[in-house]
Amino acid sequence: MALQMTVPFLSCFLPNPQHRLTTHGFISQKCLSKHISCSTTAPTYSTTVPKRSGNYKPSIWDYDFVQSLVSDSKVEKHATRVEKLEEDVKHLLKETDSSLTQMELIDNLHRLGVRWLFEIEIKQVLHTISLDNTNIEMKEDLHAVSTRFRLLRQHGHKVSADVFNDFKDENGGFKTSLSLDIKGMLSLYEASHLALQGETILDEARAFTSTHLMDIRENIDPVLHKKVEHALDIPLHWRLEKLEARWYIDIYTREEGMNSSLLELAKLHFNNVQTTFQMSLRSVSRWWKDLGLGEQYSSFARDRLVESFFWAAAVASEPQFGRCQEAVTKAIQFITIIDDIYDVYGTVDELELFTNAVDRWDLKAMEQLPEYMKTCFLALYNSINEIGYEILKEEGRNVIPCLRNVWTEMCRAYLVEAKWYSNGYTPTLEEFLQTSWISVGSLGILMYVYALLGQNLAPESSDFAEKISDILPLAGMMVRFPDDLGTSTDELKRGDVPKSIQCYMHEAGVTEDVARDHIMGLFRETWKKVNKSLVESSLPHAFINCVVNLGRVAYCTYKHGDGFSDGFGDPGSQEERRYKALFAEPLQVDEAKGISFYVN
Numbered sequence: 001m002a003l004q005m006t007v008p009f010l011s012c013f014l015p016n017p018q019h020r021l022t023t024h025g026f027i028s029q030k031c032l033s034k035h036i037s038c039s040t041t042a043p044t045y046s047t048t049v050p051k052r053s054g055n056y057k058p059s060i061w062d063y064d065f066v067q068s069l070v071s072d073s074k075v076e077k078h079a080t081r082v083e084k085l086e087e088d089v090k091h092l093l094k095e096t097d098s099s100l101t102q103m104e105l106i107d108n109l110h111r112l113g114v115r116w117l118f119e120i121e122i123k124q125v126l127h128t129i130s131l132d133n134t135n136i137e138m139k140e141d142l143h144a145v146s147t148r149f150r151l152l153r154q155h156g157h158k159v160s161a162d163v164f165n166d167f168k169d170e171n172g173g174f175k176t177s178l179s180l181d182i183k184g185m186l187s188l189y190e191a192s193h194l195a196l197q198g199e200t201i202l203d204e205a206r207a208f209t210s211t212h213l214m215d216i217r218e219n220i221d222p223v224l225h226k227k228v229e230h231a232l233d234i235p236l237h238w239r240l241e242k243l244e245a246r247w248y249i250d251i252y253t254r255e256e257g258m259n260s261s262l263l264e265l266a267k268l269h270f271n272n273v274q275t276t277f278q279m280s281l282r283s284v285s286r287w288w289k290d291l292g293l294g295e296q297y298s299s300f301a302r303d304r305l306v307e308s309f310f311w312a313a314a315v316a317s318e319p320q321f322g323r324c325q326e327a328v329t330k331a332i333q334f335i336t337i338i339d340d341i342y343d344v345y346g347t348v349d350e351l352e353l354f355t356n357a358v359d360r361w362d363l364k365a366m367e368q369l370p371e372y373m374k375t376c377f378l379a380l381y382n383s384i385n386e387i388g389y390e391i392l393k394e395e396g397r398n399v400i401p402c403l404r405n406v407w408t409e410m411c412r413a414y415l416v417e418a419k420w421y422s423n424g425y426t427p428t429l430e431e432f433l434q435t436s437w438i439s440v441g442s443l444g445i446l447m448y449v450y451a452l453l454g455q456n457l458a459p460e461s462s463d464f465a466e467k468i469s470d471i472l473p474l475a476g477m478m479v480r481f482p483d484d485l486g487t488s489t490d491e492l493k494r495g496d497v498p499k500s501i502q503c504y505m506h507e508a509g510v511t512e513d514v515a516r517d518h519i520m521g522l523f524r525e526t527w528k529k530v531n532k533s534l535v536e537s538s539l540p541h542a543f544i545n546c547v548v549n550l551g552r553v554a555y556c557t558y559k560h561g562d563g564f565s566d567g568f569g570d571p572g573s574q575e576e577r578r579y580k581a582l583f584a585e586p587l588q589v590d591e592a593k594g595i596s597f598y599v600n
């Protein structure tokens with residue numbers, strides 16, 4: 001199915017806010033003016049409709065625990081040591097004369113979570129490698145060819161999947177002898193996840209390597225065995241860098257030829273990042289507690305501040321994006337409670353009023369809202385104005401129109417779905433996706449990222465709206481599909497609109513298993529389109545990386561072992577362990593610890 005999404009709100013980037021586009025499925029401007037002109041009449045919402053609850057558990061995080069997160073691994077204390085280690089690693093990267101060893105080192109820098117410290121050097125080395133077509137090893141060794149392909153694509157170089165043709169036999173399939181080369185198979189498996197649409201050789205490579213790796217993994221050396229299992233669970237390209245770093249640091253300790261400077265640097269960097277996470281977490285959790293909305297809405301909405309921070313830090317993942325991470329955390333916590341209001345608690349009449357108030361963006365409109373909505377509206381209003389003020393003061397940019405417009409679009413999408421639910425309507429999959437790529441919230445996240453990092457990430461230019469319009473729906477689907485795979489069963493039990501899986505079951509008359517496979521297939525296709533923008537788009541790489549990270553955090557949140565479940569709304573022990581590892585437990589740098597595989 002070719003999904004063509006429309007992007008209705010991008011006029012917020014245009015100079016004249018009246019040039020607002022409206023799209024089928026959204027409330028028209030005329031309809032909203034009608035609401036506005038009626039503003040003196042009493043609100044029409046009904047107070048007699050019984051309220052539903054999301055039946056969500058309270059937060060698993062204690063406020064005092066979050067406030068107590070202060071690491072004693074002071075960043076300044078290790079600054080000189082970190083500098084020295086960085087120099088060591090830079091030398092290593094320069095002095096290594098084989099391209100393969102250089103690539104393996106770069107791969108380790110990625111997996112250990114320290115690539116940010118060597119961006120310029122990595123770029124230079126990969127550029128040189130991209131120009132070299134003469135290296136025999138790079139043509140004949142499956143591990144080398146695959147690693148080169150993966151790293152170059154990830155960094156935006158154009159490289160053809162034809163490099164894998166040499167590994168096929170005369171019948172057109174991959175040579176069966178390759179299955180003995182476990183390292184090569186594993187690298188090909190990882191490379192296959194950088195596929196673009198239409199690259200069937202990479203689909204074949206994924207099928208071929210998955211099957212064979214599944215068969216052989218029992219009989220290999222324990223560290224390689226662990227790596228294969230880890231990769232088959234979630235491929236590297238779909239993994240969050242920070243979780244991977246925490247896991248890989250344990251693996252790297254046991255790696256043959258491990259470099260102790262690099263290991264020490266990885267641990268110190270991990271601890272430094274943890275310290276900045278802790279500062280941000282303390283600050284946003286104070287903000288959330290002071291608002292009091294978690295408590296006020298505890299009977300029906302998700303109080304998920306730490307989880308929201310995890311998402312924010314995952315999406316805007318570069319270490320210097322701290323302020324952006326905090327603003328995005330607020331956005332996600334707002335998205336979560338407002339989504340719960342629209343999905344379960346509010347009546348359609350109330351939701352119309354809320355949508356109208358957000359569209360008007362003034363305090364008069366707030367007066368018409370039911371009491372429980374007023375605090376939420378004012379908190380949102382204040383939060384956006386506060387962020388807007390900070391950016392205006394510091395950079396002279398007014399990001400408020402952009403942020404309020406994205407909220408209007410999200411509320412309109414939520415309202416469309418609330419009406420579907422109240423009418424018992426099941427849309428077609430395409431119709432559902434037209435609305436639900438917005439209602440899932442990625443759009444909000446990305447617009448906050450754009451607002452916060454605009455100047456150095458995506459300089460305001462007249463064609464930015466055009467450039468960005470293709471990737472936003474992809475970003476929506478990067479979250480929508482895993483979210484539906486993980487949580488739609490519970491959502492429907494709770495009383496919610498049919499999601500992609502159920503829409504497809506209804507439309508195609510298929511079983512849930514078939515529909516799930518179909519949605520998983522669409523998720524893979526979405527990845528291919530996002531991969532294409534890694535190598536083709538004129539958008540800043542850091543912005544595309546946020547989209548990639550959205551897909552990663554969504555998949556890692558909802559995928560559990562062989563199935564899916566709700567790691568955001570209903571976090572369990574796996575999530576708790578993850579968050580503690582990232583936010584609360586510094587790594588021991590001096591002690592040589594025994595092998596302790598961190599399972600995420």
Ligand code: 0FV
Binds near residue numbers: 339440441
């Ligand atoms: C969506 O909730 C949600 F809260 C997510 C995806 C975690 C936070 C991330 C973002 C805001 C992107 P839910 O599954 O209830 O959303 P829908 O749209 O299905 O109601």
Ligand code: MN
Binds near residue numbers: 339
């Ligand atoms: Mn929801």
Ligand code: MN
Binds near residue numbers: 339342414439
């Ligand atoms: Mn919803």
Ligand code: MN
Binds near residue numbers: 483484488
């Ligand atoms: Mn959902």
Ligand code: MN
Binds near residue numbers: 483487566569
């Ligand atoms: Mn969900």
